[in-house]
Amino acid sequence: MASMAVCHSLATLSSTKPLLSQKKATSIANLKSHERVLQSSLLGTRILIRKTRVPFSSRVGATSTSEVTCSASSSTLPSALLFDCDGVLVDTEKDGHRISFNDTFKEKELGVTWDVDLYGELLKIGGGKERMTAYFNKTGWPEKAPKSEEERKAFIASLHKRKTELFMALIEKKLLPLRPGVAKLIDQALADGVKVAVCSTSNEKAVSAIVSFLLGPERAEKIKIFAGDVVPRKKPDPAIYVLAANTLGVDPSSCVVIEDSGIGLAAAKAAGMKCIVTKSGYTAEEDFQNADAVFDFIGDPPEERFDLGFCRSLLKQYVS
Numbered sequence: 001m002a003s004m005a006v007c008h009s010l011a012t013l014s015s016t017k018p019l020l021s022q023k024k025a026t027s028i029a030n031l032k033s034h035e036r037v038l039q040s041s042l043l044g045t046r047i048l049i050r051k052t053r054v055p056f057s058s059r060v061g062a063t064s065t066s067e068v069t070c071s072a073s074s075s076t077l078p079s080a081l082l083f084d085c086d087g088v089l090v091d092t093e094k095d096g097h098r099i100s101f102n103d104t105f106k107e108k109e110l111g112v113t114w115d116v117d118l119y120g121e122l123l124k125i126g127g128g129k130e131r132m133t134a135y136f137n138k139t140g141w142p143e144k145a146p147k148s149e150e151e152r153k154a155f156i157a158s159l160h161k162r163k164t165e166l167f168m169a170l171i172e173k174k175l176l177p178l179r180p181g182v183a184k185l186i187d188q189a190l191a192d193g194v195k196v197a198v199c200s201t202s203n204e205k206a207v208s209a210i211v212s213f214l215l216g217p218e219r220a221e222k223i224k225i226f227a228g229d230v231v232p233r234k235k236p237d238p239a240i241y242v243l244a245a246n247t248l249g250v251d252p253s254s255c256v257v258i259e260d261s262g263i264g265l266a267a268a269k270a271a272g273m274k275c276i277v278t279k280s281g282y283t284a285e286e287d288f289q290n291a292d293a294v295f296d297f298i299g300d301p302p303e304e305r306f307d308l309g310f311c312r313s314l315l316k317q318y319v320s
Contacts, residue, residue, distance in 0.1 A: 081189045081196050081255075081311065110142040183215060256311045259278075275290075276295065
């Protein structure tokens with residue numbers, strides 16, 4: 001139970017300060033959680049806490065520090081690890097998609113600009129085309145927009161196509177980096193034979209560009225992509241995760257999803273999957289009460305927050 005308390009505390013820790021930045025060795029038992037994020041699915045799970053001493057030469061003064069990572073001892077591997085794209089693989093929204101939307105609006109002389117706060121509200125709507133449609137329906141359509149519903153659909157599609165082209169140019173220039181720990185977790189999954197997929201409401205070309213340019217071609221050829229209009233209803237509807245499980249030939253209950261938003265979490269849970277949330281710039285204050293675990297990020301050593309072993313622990317229960 002002591003080990004369980006440690007991992008529970010770590011999984012709920014949302015401070016952005018790295019554990020290794022502390023100048024004094026921290027008692028693990030004193031790590032304080034301020035919100036519940038692990039459900040009862042972890043009760044009775046044997047948790048392994050890896051504690052690695054930092055070489056004396058790298059310590060500040062004579063103070064010792066240590067790395068603590070949530071992992072688990074279990075033989076049950078997930079059948080599939082399913083990642084959302086925007087906000088999970090890359091924190092793309094504020095300085096990627098939003099900028100590309102605004103550049104498109106400017107090119108078309110629509111007189112529309114989405115500021116940081118407004119875009120945060122619009123992200124509650126899944127899908128770029130759906131987002132623009134909802135915005136124009138609420139605030140009024142631009143003078144240059146057509147009048148009929150069918151023509152407006154084509155107008156929105158053309159705006160979204162141009163926005164995707166501008167966004168892909170940003171990705172190809174590698175101006176937006178992968179979030180910490182993403183490549184590590186994918187490599188661990190692939191090495192253990194766990195299927196990996198990306199499930200996103202974003203345009204398929206944009207998602208493919210992120211996977212290919214930022215994860216590299218060797219990983220990309222092993223990752224299945226489900227994105228855009230591949231399903232008729234977007235998150236929070238579970239359709240994209242149901243499609244992924246069916247296509248990959250796996251049981252939804254054996255899948256672990258990595259999400260960053262409330263609508264993504266809702267989609268994963270409605271599909272009957274376990275879900276870990278890694279909070280992003282726009283979603284830090286959202287309610288993740290139903291998540292199986294919540295972290296600030298996945299992380300690479302020495303700031304690693306969780307690994308594939310922790311994903312296993314969500315699927316296997318036993319008493320140590």
